[in-house]
Amino acid sequence: MTAEAHHHREEHLPLLDGFHEQYSVHLDKFDGPMDLLLHLIKKNELDICDISIAVITRQYLEFIKLMKELNLEVAGDFLVMAATLLQIKSRQLLPRDDQEEPEEEEADPRAELVRRLLEYQQYKEAGMVIGARALLGREVFARTESEPILKAAQNVEGPLEVSLFELVDAFRVLLQRIPVESFHDVAPGDSLSIADCINEILSLLQEQDTVQFDELVRDELTRERVIVTFLAILELCRLKLIRIFQGSEFGQIWFVPAVAKDSAEVDLP
Amino acid sequence: MNSELPSIIESLIFTAESALPVDRLCELLGEFERDQIKLALAELVAHYQERAGGFDLVEVAGGWQFRTRPVFHGYITRHIKTRMSKFSQSALETLAIIAYRQPITRAEVEHLRGVDCGGVLKTLLEKHLVRILGKKDIPGRPLIYGTSKEFLEVFGLKDLKSLPTLKEIQALDAVPQYERQEELQLEPDKVIQVENQLPLE
């Protein structure tokens, strides 16, 4: 909470003067609408499977009202649940129409919410059980010092230890660092499948001198595959990596590496 | 059996960077039979259990590692900074959902929790407790998440199967326990009273 927000609140709610800190701590305890609902159910000593929607809805709305009075930001998630509760309540109160859907069992409008609450409660408790374990780096420690004889040793092989998130994050950080104009065309969505296709074509061209368009789409003759392959070829051509040939009009499309592979020497130091 | 084998294994586990799986032990000690290695390991485990000293030999994240016994953490933190801060309830909830329901999408987590989980998810990814498993083969190809090896390491779990089952957790709940959340009064005028008393039932 910012200092201004605090100030603001004091002006408007002299009643709660001096208790804001504790109070906001309480409000923060609710990890979303499901958590608040569970609290209300417990507080009213209700059975989750047979909650009084009227009581819960009233208290839930009062709570949100209070949050607003305290100038706390009410997250959209809380409002979504408020709407759900009001909807269930109104459905419960609607006169039951026997004529229209006689074959369908009268479903309890609360059923879906009850199911979600039960499931949520399960995971909330599972979280507490997990959190109560002795954690490495908090209650339990492993040896941190490495053995002197191993310290000196360099390792080149061995399994790699890196996560996908780290890879994407490295790319994200890099993009923040470099000017936008040099990176205007960041692969949107599915264009990465074109990358798969490019990779595939170039691999094939390392094994054989020429490749036919048909060869690439033979195994998977779908509209998507043909389009992606075609786009991959255009891209390869644009990048001057391949040359395209066509024997005759509507004839077979061939492509070859733009540069013969025998002249391949590594350009690394 | 080579009488030195338990000591050799002990020295390897002791110097390993992280929990050492039996498979890797066997790989490192190619001159010994797998059965011999497993027997020697069992001997070591029994020794440390019986001795109950400053540290134990425990199985975590599919491997073996020496770890201090939790009772001594009060002394250890006098010279070692705790790496892990306490997890927030929302982090634990999200972690539990991912652990029990993996592979799972962000939308599925959010549906279960009823709140936006982007921030929590990002923190869990940054802490390496959760990882991206790939993309789901449904329209939109959303990312799918699962728990990582670090999750098992941090929470001291042998594998995902050693997580308490949800049934077991429910059974725990059947036993009456004190309300973890203090009462929250909704009538503003009563709030002050409650705050002052704070009696836990």
Place this chain on the structure above:
Amino acid sequence: MNSELPSIIESLIFTAESALPVDRLCELLGEFERDQIKLALAELVAHYQERAGGFDLVEVAGGWQFRTRPVFHGYITRHIKTRMSKFSQSALETLAIIAYRQPITRAEVEHLRGVDCGGVLKTLLEKHLVRILGKKDIPGRPLIYGTSKEFLEVFGLKDLKSLPTLKEIQALDAVPQYERQEELQLEPDKVIQVENQLPLE
């Protein structure tokens, strides 16, 4: 003497980043007498000497430390080959560029990173994460790079299409859509109206 003291000392030495001097031990364990600490330490040393396991408690550089016994060094150095190799930030960055922008030349990678990438590229090629896809038909005929099958395996990806896009990672931080929606009407009088209109059960 506190019967747990040797275990406490053991856990402290075990977790210390370097050899732990007796003075430091006494400082950390202010509630115990120096003589008690020295006695407990002597007890521990005797235990490890007698046991002659994989490691010993030895005094080095004025402090106490657990050290593996030299006879086992032949086994311990076998670790090096299976040790997890960690990625440097520059390797990760280079790999990310290649993964997301392939096919790409070294010059293009270097333009983006602003530094020479020859060394990193060589390492990535050696680790088989990156491979040469071919040569580009422009002056100088530079080699072009792409990711390998091993790359997909290391990251557990089915194909390149399964790589998360930047958008997806950035979306974790984003404010959910519905928060920008109009506020739900929650004015007290309106709520009461609802309550009054609808007969409550």
